[in-house]
Amino acid sequence: MAKRIYFATGNQDKIKEAREILTEYDVEQIKIDLPELQGTPEEVAAEKARLAYGKVKKPVFVDDTGLAFHALNGMPGIYIKHFLHALGHDGLVKLLKGFKDKGATAFASIGYCDGKTTKVFIGRCEGKIVKKQDKGFGFGFGWDPIFSPNGYKGTFATLNSEIKNSISHRKRALDMLHDFLLGK
């Protein structure tokens, strides 16, 4: 029987993706209220995983995502959703107007806790911030329309989901979790 692991998220797509990667595991969704914390991605993921374990009392992981602008030394990072909400896509692009370096790192931080061990896995996808490009049906998901991964012409919002998922920060973080769980 496959070992069970809990994924604390409200997002069905994330569950689906986790099940596709953690093939030896029975990934169970669990919806719990966790605080949104300030801190480094590592600190926040570790603390959220510990809090989740405190509620679930079973091996559990959480995930967070962020967008680090190189010119801003990593900001907005995990605060990107507040910036996107306040500024919109065009405002985020404008934020870099005073800076030559348009590079950005999309990252997913997965925090895992089983009561004994707490681990953080950060998956990264390098790229740059570009003028909004989507498929023309609205804004796309989050900041996807302004993030263009290295090696591709379009943004995350214009790539087909198979390509996107194969290079995404979350995929990489899930792969790292998978290797850890398998003792690799």
Add this chain to the structure above:
Amino acid sequence: MAKRIYFATGNQDKIKEAREILTEYDVEQIKIDLPELQGTPEEVAAEKARLAYGKVKKPVFVDDTGLAFHALNGMPGIYIKHFLHALGHDGLVKLLKGFKDKGATAFASIGYCDGKTTKVFIGRCEGKIVKKQDKGFGFGFGWDPIFSPNGYKGTFATLNSEIKNSISHRKRALDMLHDFLLGK
């Protein structure tokens, strides 16, 4: 005998200021670990006050501060310390290079909780972001060297502390808390 109220802070200067304003109260410092949360200033102050009350079980208040850039629709706001850490003063000024509006609001949010009532008081000081000005002995406190309050030529870092304290966002938030406690 003066009523006792607890102020959850590690900062002695803040205790001193609170005692000067909450004259009818015996302001007691208490040092407790509270998480740094994400959210609106109102949400964060209310939640931190509730968490503080959960630990102290006595009327208690917490305070947070932030710097809202008008051109960025309120960002970085409560995340300003992470931005200051990542970018320094010059980087924060540069952040507004693409924007005409240099206006900013310094704010202090005080969250109060006595077990029955939770209240948030936000004191504001309007001003603008300017090139770094301090008294020449280092960076000054936080973002003081780049915030120039309306009606004054210098920055918070160049004003004498009497003037600064008389117009500051924290003074205003403490005044609001004072009025509330006195039932005004």
